[in-house]
Amino acid sequence: MSVQVIERAVAILDAVAAAEGAPCRLREIVLRTGLNRATAYRIVRTLVDQGLLAMGQDKRSYYLGLTFLTxxxxxxxxxxxxxxxxxxxxxxxxxxxxxxxxxxxxxxxxxxxxxxxxxxxxxxxxxxxxxxxxxxxxxxxxxxxxxxxxxxxxxxxxxxxxxxxxxxxxxxxxxxxxxxxxxxxxxxxxxxxxxxxxxxxxxxxxxxxxxxxxxxxxxxxxxxxxxxxxxxxxxxxxxxxxxxxxxxxxxxxxxxxxxxxxxxxxxxx
Missing domain, CATH: 3.30.450.40 (GAF domain)
Structure with missing residues (x-):
């Protein structure tokens, strides 16, 4: 994993955390990070798979995952x-x-x-x-x-x-x-x-x-x-x-x- 990918992942986590518990849609992540939609979506999916992000019931919004509690x-x-x-x-x-x-x-x-x-x-x-x-x-x-x-x-x-x-x-x-x-x-x-x-x-x-x-x-x-x-x-x-x-x-x-x-x-x- 390159340093750039890590930096982008951290930026996405910061963007979701900035929502302070409210649902954060992909378009908001793109707006807050400046990443293009395809790149942001790919990293978001990886973060969800690793438990660092959790998907909302609507399948379109994201929250910080339970892994952060641990x-x-x-x-x-x-x-x-x-x-x-x-x-x-x-x-x-x-x-x-x-x-x-x-x-x-x-x-x-x-x-x-x-x-x-x-x-x-x-x-x-x-x-x-x-x-x-x-x-x-x-x-x-x-x-x-x-x-x-x-x-x-x-x-x-x-x-x-x-x-x-x-x-x-x-x-x-x-x-x-x-x-x-x-x-x-x-x-x-x-x-x-x-x-x-x-x-x-x-x-x-x-x-x-x-x-x-x-x-x-x-x-x-x-x-x-x-x-x-x-x-x-x-x-x-x-x-x-x-x-x-x-x-x-x-x-x-x-x-x-x-x-x-x-x-x-x-x-x-």
Whole structure:
């Protein structure tokens, strides 16, 4: 199988996923991918045979196949991050009523592993679980990017900046200022963009035993709902929940273990 065929297959899967569970007809796949109808149909049929796509009852529409559930479960079980973070996201969404997210880094992007909506669900850059956004866009990705080495940051920013500038109106200096702010405060506020100007939020990195960001938890909030007092409460709770996830992900880490022991001691006194 050639690299071009793989790229076309991935483009078709992305097109079907973009329908967010609605039936996706072949003409829509052709429109979204730019492939000619014969090529698209041939690849679609192969993806159906492999279980990556499922055909609707009308025999003319397509959905993501059940194979993705198996692949997703395998990816999730490998890191356990989604299972570890789920209770934290539920607590945060229940307490504040807003939407909370778990993101992990993947190449030049971050991928959404989980979402918990409160009473005030919002739009976000990711279309849902499994959605990707470029590093440098949104609170979670900036929280992760800020914890990378300078060399990694330079490479990622150089790669992603054309998209960040053209599609979202995010300039290099604004992004660099926010990265510096994260190091000083521990929290990402996001750079804002012209795509979702009415939203704001916070992001907090989840670190491993080698002090690398393996994930980030974040919230997306209507600006009108984020008062200064609520922002401070969110910072406190995000810090607590990030530490809980870190303890679960790094049970043998001596520093995190020491924090757990100190917390237990304080609860007993």
């Amino acid at each position: 692949l997703g479960a395998t990816a999730s079980n490998r890191s356990h991050l989604r299972e570890l973070a789920r209770p934290s996201l539920l607590r945060l969404a229940g307490q504040f009523g807003d939407s909370f997210f778990l993101f992990v880094p993947d190449g030049y992007d971050v991928v959404c592993l989980d979402i918990c909506d409160g009473d005030y669900p919002v739009r976000s850059y990711t279309r849902g679980i499994g959605g990707r956004v470029p590093l440098g866009l949104g609170q979670a990705s900036i929280a992760i990017l800020a914890r990378m080495s300078r060399a990694e940051q330079d490479e990622i920013i150089s790669h992603n900046l054309p998209v960040l500038e053209k599609e979202y109106g995010i300039e290099r200096e604004r992004l660099l200022n926010e990265l510096r702010q994260v190091i000083n405060s521990g929290f990402a506020r996001g750079t804002g963009s012209r795509v979702l100007p009415e939203y704001t939020g916070l992001g907090k990195a989840v670190m491993d035993r080698n002090n690398r960001a393996v994930a980030a938890i974040s919230c997306c909030v209507l600006s009108s709902r984020l008062s200064e007092s609520k922002r401070e409460q969110m910072k406190s709770q995000l810090s607590e929940e990030a530490l809980i996830i870190e303890r679960g992900a790094n049970p043998l880490d001596p520093m995190i273990g020491r924090a757990s022991i100190n917390l237990a001691s304080s609860m007993l006194t």
